[in-house]
Amino acid sequence: MAISTLRLSNAASGPVSNQPAIVPLVGRILIAAIFLLSGASKIAAPAGTIDYIRAAGLPAPTLAYAIAVATELGAGLLLVLGYRTRIVAAWLTLFTFAAAFGFHHDLADQNQFIHFFKNVAMAGGLLQVVAFGGGRLSLDARR
16 A cells, blocks of 8 residues: 555544554654664773763763663564564663753754754654554554
8 A cells, every 4th residue: 555545533433544564664664773783882892882871971881881772772672573562662762762852952062952852753663662552563453
């Protein structure tokens, strides 16, 4: 079915029912990509990442590093697979806001400003996943 034939949702007609099954899967992959790549880069440079966390003034940098790697790789993979999708997306939303406020709060710096609002936009996309789930091509749909 062509995307151009999608029927928009409204209060009277309910949610889009003829949406191609691939759309939520592609959305989950695109959202998860940044977490998977970031987690992999943290594994490649643990000392630098821990030092960066320490420089941001966050407590327990080694523990924070472990939580970040587990979240980015673990939750990123679960998001792609569509397993416990709404819970995973909610966790990633909280993680993304924590990263925004922990590392990108100097909004007078244009780079920090951009990263802060990139995180806010990512959280918005994740909240869409929380609201609508993983779609038909997910492990959740098979349960």
